[in-house]
Amino acid sequence: MEVVIVQDATAGGELIAETIAALLRRKRDALLGVATGSTPLPIYQALTGLVKSGAVDASGARIAQLDEYVGLPQGHPESYRSVVLREVVAPLGLSEESFLGPDGTAEDVAAACEAYDRALAEAGGVDLQLLGIGTDGHIGFNEPCSSLASRTRIKTLTRQTREDNARFFDSIDDVPHHVITQGIGTILEARHLILLATGEGKAEAVAQTVEGPVAALVPASALQLHPHATVVVDEAAASKLKLADYFRDTYAAKPDWQGL
Numbered sequence: 001m002e003v004v005i006v007q008d009a010t011a012g013g014e015l016i017a018e019t020i021a022a023l024l025r026r027k028r029d030a031l032l033g034v035a036t037g038s039t040p041l042p043i044y045q046a047l048t049g050l051v052k053s054g055a056v057d058a059s060g061a062r063i064a065q066l067d068e069y070v071g072l073p074q075g076h077p078e079s080y081r082s083v084v085l086r087e088v089v090a091p092l093g094l095s096e097e098s099f100l101g102p103d104g105t106a107e108d109v110a111a112a113c114e115a116y117d118r119a120l121a122e123a124g125g126v127d128l129q130l131l132g133i134g135t136d137g138h139i140g141f142n143e144p145c146s147s148l149a150s151r152t153r154i155k156t157l158t159r160q161t162r163e164d165n166a167r168f169f170d171s172i173d174d175v176p177h178h179v180i181t182q183g184i185g186t187i188l189e190a191r192h193l194i195l196l197a198t199g200e201g202k203a204e205a206v207a208q209t210v211e212g213p214v215a216a217l218v219p220a221s222a223l224q225l226h227p228h229a230t231v232v233v234d235e236a237a238a239s240k241l242k243l244a245d246y247f248r249d250t251y252a253a254k255p256d257w258q259g260l
């Protein structure tokens with residue numbers, strides 16, 4: 001696992017956007033797995049900037065969703081499908097045909113989950129999966145004690161996650177209890193994982209993810225099992241890392257050609 005400590009969220013967004021651009025230059029139709037929440041927004045803004053300035057052509061990119069609420073009506077502005085179409089697909093000038101996501105409105109949720117895992121595999125697998133992290137260490141919507149081998153499935157949100165996400169709804173009562181999320185096993189199949197965490201509120205979860213044991217109690221710690229996982233953190237989110245100086249030295253000495 002590589003840990004990169006950046007000054008702030010903007011710097012993190014720019015670094016990751018450059019990495020995505022490099023991928024798209026190598027592979028025009030790369031499948032990019034995207035996360036929702038506030039943290040990745042600087043990535044999408046920086047990537048849109050690179051596309052608009054002509055630094056990269058993203059017209060062949062394909063976008064895959066990480067997770068989804070169950071039961072929100074079709075087109076609800078806070079469904080993750082709507083969020084990804086609004087924050088990623090439209091700004092990059094892509095069409096809905098380039099987008100893959102699980103169906104949170106399906107009557108048969110289990111079948112929708114299986115169909116999504118199949119669709120990801122048939123699309124050739126995710127090349128680069130972006131991740132945020134919940135204050136309780138969740139990735140996607142894999143809450144603590146999710147199986148590290150899990151596939152895309154329905155999960156129940158913790159009270160804490162519903163409280164954290166209530167800011168996107170009128171009240172906590174409007175935050176669905178149930179979600180579909182790529183499983184941890186599914187996420188680990190992506191060729192490269194990049195987790196971005198910013199702000200002091202994520203410092204404890206980041207420390208446990210990077211320096212704690214691999215444990216279902218901290219789902220993001222499963223990144224330790226991946227051969228190409230990058231954790232990008234700002235100074236505040238890095239504040240509880242014991243090895244912060246080592247991570248800084250390692251990154252400073254990294255050859256330029258290597259990228260993330």
Ligand SMILES: N[C@@H]1[C@@H](O)[C@H](O)[C@@H](COP(=O)(O)O)O[C@@H]1O
Nearest residue numbers: 035036037038039132133134140
């Ligand atoms: N399902 C999403 C996660 O993918 C995201 O990482 C998390 C943190 O969001 P934020 O970046 O807003 O803190 O929120 C939600 O739970």
